[in-house]
Amino acid sequence: MTVKVQQKDFEASKEVAAMVDGCRNPGAIVTFTGLVRGHEERGKLEALELEHFPGMTEKQLEKVEGEARKRWDLQDCLIIHRHGPLKPKEQIVLVACISAHRSDAFEAASFLMDWLKTEAPFWKKEIYSDGTSWVEAKDADQEKAREWNK
Amino acid sequence: MTVKVQQKDFEASKEVAAMVDGCRNPGAIVTFTGLVRGHEERGKLEALELEHFPGMTEKQLEKVEGEARKRWDLQDCLIIHRHGPLKPKEQIVLVACISAHRSDAFEAASFLMDWLKTEAPFWKKEIYSDGTSWVEAKDADQEKAREWNK
Amino acid sequence: MNLLYFAWVRERIGKDQERVSPPDAVKTISDLGDWLCTRGENYVHALEDRKKIRVALNQVFVSWDQEVFKDDEVAFFPPVTGG
Amino acid sequence: MNLLYFAWVRERIGKDQERVSPPDAVKTISDLGDWLCTRGENYVHALEDRKKIRVALNQVFVSWDQEVFKDDEVAFFPPVTGG
Numbered sequence: 471m472t473v474k475v476q477q478k479d480f481e482a483s484k485e486v487a488a489m490v491d492g493c494r495n496p497g498a499i500v501t502f503t504g505l506v507r508g509h510e511e512r513g514k515l516e517a518l519e520l521e522h523f524p525g526m527t528e529k530q531l532e533k534v535e536g537e538a539r540k541r542w543d544l545q546d547c548l549i550i551h552r553h554g555p556l557k558p559k560e561q562i563v564l565v566a567c568i569s570a571h572r573s574d575a576f577e578a579a580s581f582l583m584d585w586l587k588t589e590a591p592f593w594k595k596e597i598y599s600d601g602t603s604w605v606e607a608k609d610a611d612q613e614k615a616r617e618w619n620k
Numbered sequence: 621m622t623v624k625v626q627q628k629d630f631e632a633s634k635e636v637a638a639m640v641d642g643c644r645n646p647g648a649i650v651t652f653t654g655l656v657r658g659h660e661e662r663g664k665l666e667a668l669e670l671e672h673f674p675g676m677t678e679k680q681l682e683k684v685e686g687e688a689r690k691r692w693d694l695q696d697c698l699i700i701h702r703h704g705p706l707k708p709k710e711q712i713v714l715v716a717c718i719s720a721h722r723s724d725a726f727e728a729a730s731f732l733m734d735w736l737k738t739e740a741p742f743w744k745k746e747i748y749s750d751g752t753s754w755v756e757a758k759d760a761d762q763e764k765a766r767e768w769n770k
Numbered sequence: 771m772n773l774l775y776f777a778w779v780r781e782r783i784g785k786d787q788e789r790v791s792p793p794d795a796v797k798t799i800s801d802l803g804d805w806l807c808t809r810g811e812n813y814v815h816a817l818e819d820r821k822k823i824r825v826a827l828n829q830v831f832v833s834w835d836q837e838v839f840k841d842d843e844v845a846f847f848p849p850v851t852g853g
Numbered sequence: 854m855n856l857l858y859f860a861w862v863r864e865r866i867g868k869d870q871e872r873v874s875p876p877d878a879v880k881t882i883s884d885l886g887d888w889l890c891t892r893g894e895n896y897v898h899a900l901e902d903r904k905k906i907r908v909a910l911n912q913v914f915v916s917w918d919q920e921v922f923k924d925d926e927v928a929f930f931p932p933v934t935g936g
Contacts, residue, residue, distance in 0.1 A: 495659045
């Protein structure tokens with residue numbers, strides 16, 4: 471049950487292997503990895519700058535992770551979120567959930583991503599060759615996050 | 621868009637890295653890895669023996685993979701399923717889906733696992749110190765697979 | 771006709787494969803099952819509860835009322851448990 | 854009172870942090886926003902559309918009508934876009 475906020479890259483396979491070692495009866499592992507997209511509506515992206523709120527970010531990630539553990543039967547669970555400047559195809563975020571059966575791991579990972587999108591204080595700024603623009607929050611993400619409370 | 625049926629183990633990270641290299645604008649990667657559980661209702665498992673129907677298995681995996689590509693916007697998609705004798709915590713199956721946005725990858729991976737459970741001709745035999753037993757198909761898995769056709 | 775058996779169907783029948791020449795009266799997979807059951811207790815034990823047996827004709831899932839012909843490959847097996 | 858600004862709120866105000874001593878009439882975060890807007894065009898530009906600004910009191914999301922006290926830390930920022 472770990473949360474990491476860091477500038478440096480991560481290796482999903484190493485993180486997951488360490489988690490599996492510590493699990494009593496793992497049967498299902500779901501991972502989500504978010505990458506920087508190189509092409510957005512405005513055009514070809516040069517980089518993405520990820521700003522966050524140190525201190526509050528960690529608290530919020532721990533909150534969503536705790537909520538997932540309450541709702542599903544998880545043997546282990548991990549969130550790693552990077553900040554700083556990132557190039558296209560670089561990794562931004564990793565969520566990994568380990569459970570005995572697949573539905574717990576799938577639902578928890580999906581929930582974690584939806585909540586993280588609306589609860590974790592990160593802001594993305596897109597850097598193009600001809601300027602920059604702040605990514606706007608999507609109503610669809612708010613909607614998805616709310617769905618989990620029905 | 622690959623399907624592999626093999627006895628040997630796989631490295632999810634290598635498989636995924638090769639997929640990402642070939643994708644134009646990857647943003648979301650969802651992987652599911654199934655492991656042999658070491659503890660089942662009957663007790664401590666010594667091994668799991670996975671039998672399959674060579675020829676038909678590959679056809680069926682290609683069918684479910686094609687169905688996922690039709691339903692969701694995927695940049696790449698992979699299924700690896702092992703057969704033969706496997707020890708607890710060994711990997712059985714890998715499903716990986718790459719898309720621009722997370723919902724396509726999450727839904728496709730979840731769909732692939734649900735259909736694979738009911739459409740791929742594999743049979744699991746549990747080996748215990750005091751005997752063996754064939755794993756019985758679950759009504760819940762049939763139900764989940766049917767849900768996708770609603 | 772080539773028959774294939776998997777998992778506990780294979781174990782109960784005692785073989786994984788066999789070539790058979792059923793009589794002309796065998797038109798469907800259901801008829802084929804009935805005919806196999808006349809050949810020994812092992813077939814009865816393996817195939818008696820048809821709700822628990824899936825059939826594939828030439829590597830495609832079909833129902834028991836599917837027609838069969840002499841060059842077909844028919845596989846009998848329990849509900850699948852992969853993944 | 855310690856104030857923090859992030860993302861385009863930070864860019865528009867022109868600083869990421871400041872210590873302020875608002876008058877006693879400032880009871881809520883909404884009052885605080887009004888008072889900040891009297892201090893310059895940059896605050897107006899950053900904070901005028903409150904539907905687009907989230908606030909956190911001592912690192913917890915709160916609404917604009919939340920009460921504030923002099924030792925509090927208040928953060929102003931756009932809706933989050935992580936993940």
